[in-house]
Amino acid sequence: MLEWQRIDKKPAIAGLALILLMFTTHVEAGVFGWFKKTELELSPEVNGTVTLHNKPVAGATVHRYLTYSDKKFNDSAITDEQGHFQLPVKIAKLRVSPMFDTTVTQTLVVEHANSRTEIWAAANLNTLNYDSIRQLLSSMQCELTSPDMRLEIPMRNPQSPPLGVVSICTFEHDEIILEKELWK
Template sequence: MGLKKTELELSPEVNGVVTLHGKPITGAKVHRYLSYGDKEFNDNVRTDVDGRFTLPVKTAKIRVSPMLDTWVSQVLVVEHADKKIEIWTAGATSVLDSDSIKLLLSGIYCELSAPEMKIGLSRKNPQSPLLWMVSTCNFKHDDIIIEKGLNK
């Protein structure tokens, strides 16, 4: 008996601005790498004259096993001046807590010279351990971040 395919949101819409030393970067390529188990979904977009970019919601029909934990990840990389800089990395088993991630990714401000920070968010179940991600960005909704520190 095969598993039924389920429509899953792998990434919410991402709205951001990319800067270097406080100045917007025009024409940088923002790559989004998403994975669900062994399936990968990649797309990219270029920043406009104000350094802004938007990546649409990404959903996929995937066979989901209720018995197995599947590794899910989201990575955003900015390609600019022959460099690739990871600005967002998140991963978890089964599903990424979409509400807090959706809120964070709705307004990200990425300064390419900023240090990598480790960010902890609470999950839907308050008893669960924090959901951790790494980012060089600041967020419009950073009030939902529970813990933040340099990524060592």
């Protein structure tokens, strides 16, 4: 007859656990890195002036709506007597997936006299953190009676197609706009 010997499994289990621990710490930066949260700039500082028939609009609320995948962030500012408003840089700690594209949006809406007017809308995959957006949003002049314009602005990589933005505003740094046309 065959006699079975009892094998001590403790050293084998400890060795397997050590191998798994070493493997996951090396892989974590790659495949599993999206479990970690990363600080992302969802919007630069926004400075602008709201006018109606070329007169400053005081007391209007400027809403900023930002999304990153299914995460939503909202804040607002009130225009002063000269129609000026300012929204701070918005940074959020989010899980970023290197394996999947994520939709990112920025929208600015002015609420005044029982009406809402969208003054800026941009959307892209993964990020909207571009120097061109930062420059445009640093000084906006938003006349509420202006028509929607479709703007094409440069992305970080010159080989990438330009980013499309819709806005009613004019900008101090409009020299960076590649193309401008009425939005139909």
